[in-house]
Amino acid sequence: MQVYMASKAIVLVCDGMSDRRCSALGWLTPLQAAKPKSFDWIASRSECGLMDPISPGVPPGSDTAHLAILGYDPYKHYTGRGAFEALGAGIELEPNDVAFRCNLATISEDGTVVDRRAGRISNEDAETLSESLNGIRLVRNSDVSVLFKHTVEHRGVLVLRCEGLSRFVSDVDPHKIGVRFLHSRPLVDSPAAKKTADTLNEFVEVSRKVLLQHGVNKRRAKNGQPLANVVLPRGAGTLPMIEKLPAKFGVRAAVIAGGAVYKGVCKAAGFDVLEVKGATGTVDTDLDAKMRAAINAVKAYDLVFVHVKSTDVVSHDKNPVKKVEVISRINKAFSTVVSEVDLAETCMAITSDHTTPSEVGEHTGDPVPLALYAPGARYGNVERFDEISCASGTLGRIRGIDFMPTIMNYLGRVPMYGE
């Protein structure tokens, strides 16, 4: 007898795809304007609804949104962004490590931040400079090991490794230009926080000297390019102590993503990170390669999590028209998944990690649309995948932390509570 139960799941999360009605689109949302055929096809066979990644009205960060939709209460388990960046960059984080997201940036002689991205420095230059910072020796804090790793463009990760450090320190990055970069301060009154802030400040001092003398910067000066003469760390974080998702549900899980933080959250949750050539986490990412990778991955894994960043990028750029185009492109790439995957055994979810209204340009706390297809799923009358249509679906309105149990329930992977 055939078992009418999915054994696999593909989850497509389009970052910040969820939007509001846009004046530039005749008061349609980008999803309504895009009319993405394969999304709509899935939605019409899905339980649809709205999801509050954290809770109604609360704008999630990229890290907390993903923690939540992987099933972890971010208010309990969030330990700062830095750790996810480090994990996503491929660093094997240890429990005592404190990690920071970093920018290579340009400051003037008096320390004023002139360009937070060092003139959109190339991957090559940033990589070379970053290598010169990895393993540098500190003097005041000689017991702390320094790991530094470049990720994408001006971005990198710093890890301070030593016992007795704390993530409760303030950022060096002032998050804007025209002001001096900051001294890190302890945010709690503890020796660990004091030592960490001091170590971070020493790292910034020492790294400035290394960067200034580096051949790459000398060449950049000669060419009239902005110098990458400072590292601006922010988002101190430590490894979250969470029960791994594969252990929790007895599944093999993999993630396909471009951005470090998404890989990092999934890695913290026990996912295998699949590296896909051309998956850059930018608008020019190779969507077909990612979807092809998903189709292959679902043969070996029970849960495949696909993250696409471009919808968020154009939202932050306040470009609703471009967002419609980006959605159409993702939809087209995703149609291959829909046509090639065995729908008799594969559960499919399409959603977003948060709303980024493209006429606002920032994350907001609106819920996101969600379509969940599974054999036997109690689909209703929703015909379209968008914020308004999904609201009348049979899923109603759920929270981010209920998303993963809802999918795993369709795979028969949630342990019964009680007898």
Next chain:
Amino acid sequence: MQVYMASKAIVLVCDGMSDRRCSALGWLTPLQAAKPKSFDWIASRSECGLMDPISPGVPPGSDTAHLAILGYDPYKHYTGRGAFEALGAGIELEPNDVAFRCNLATISEDGTVVDRRAGRISNEDAETLSESLNGIRLVRNSDVSVLFKHTVEHRGVLVLRCEGLSRFVSDVDPHKIGVRFLHSRPLVDSPAAKKTADTLNEFVEVSRKVLLQHGVNKRRAKNGQPLANVVLPRGAGTLPMIEKLPAKFGVRAAVIAGGAVYKGVCKAAGFDVLEVKGATGTVDTDLDAKMRAAINAVKAYDLVFVHVKSTDVVSHDKNPVKKVEVISRINKAFSTVVSEVDLAETCMAITSDHTTPSEVGEHTGDPVPLALYAPGARYGNVERFDEISCASGTLGRIRGIDFMPTIMNYLGRVPMYGE
């Protein structure tokens, strides 16, 4: 002036009635296929919605589901199934007692479980054998009193009575055939758990001797029937310390059910258990007798809880077609309640304690449909009582622990919080 406020409530819970779309039913759910007229009639005048008995995606057990829909957070108040079985069997449980659900079963000479139901032993044989186990003396644990009581068919309840026992012990029942029955082990490192496991193991040893020598088994051997030569206890539980529902809401409450565990949870919550002749908790239960009892009970009680088990039985048997028939039968019996009860003063709820998809055969974590009729209730446009129709009702999606306050609110029985 007439007060348009219900003063009474009848709650009909059809166990595992909630389902998914079934291929055998042309991708309808059994409720959609059954088109139960009296359920639909109520739904069309009801606030309808979906309810997550525990939380989205989490498959509830029979015990935890009922705890939740009676208003008790199962994660806080669940203390094992055994206590509910004992209460449901009419045993007056004391706070120190540890109770177990038991099967009379057949084992081979080396202890391998051959039949977990002792050849579907008759009520008469099981009753007689059970009486011989009640009050048996233990030697190693002579301070522990043993209570044993037969419930239905091969089922019984064991209570160990003594100070200093614990419910944190493992099952003797291996839950499958072909393997040896288990020795109970302490699940926590405490003298109480050790003593309880040892007592339980001693009970199993001693009871084997009693059963083997019993006249009933000698006769069964002669007739070629499987011997009921072992007791397999499981689901250790203690009396939950919960505020009784009648005290909480100031109502008189009664339950009509066949199965012991349902009576037990209600009894723990302070309900009177009404014994109805012919209410067996099986597919052959006398539904008319139960509905007649409900009509009578609502004259004396404010809240009457009617539990029907047959929908779950056919779901575990993976028989969607039979499930449609069973639903139709319940619907027909329930029509008497709808026509005889005074709808100007009686609130009515129809729901399910959990979803048991009849093409899966196990409890799942899908929400259940819920229709709640009350004079003045804000019913919407739902015309049918099924999983898909109810999803678009005015109740939205609620949690099991909110169900009882929602009903009691219609009876004006929920104390105001604040001033």
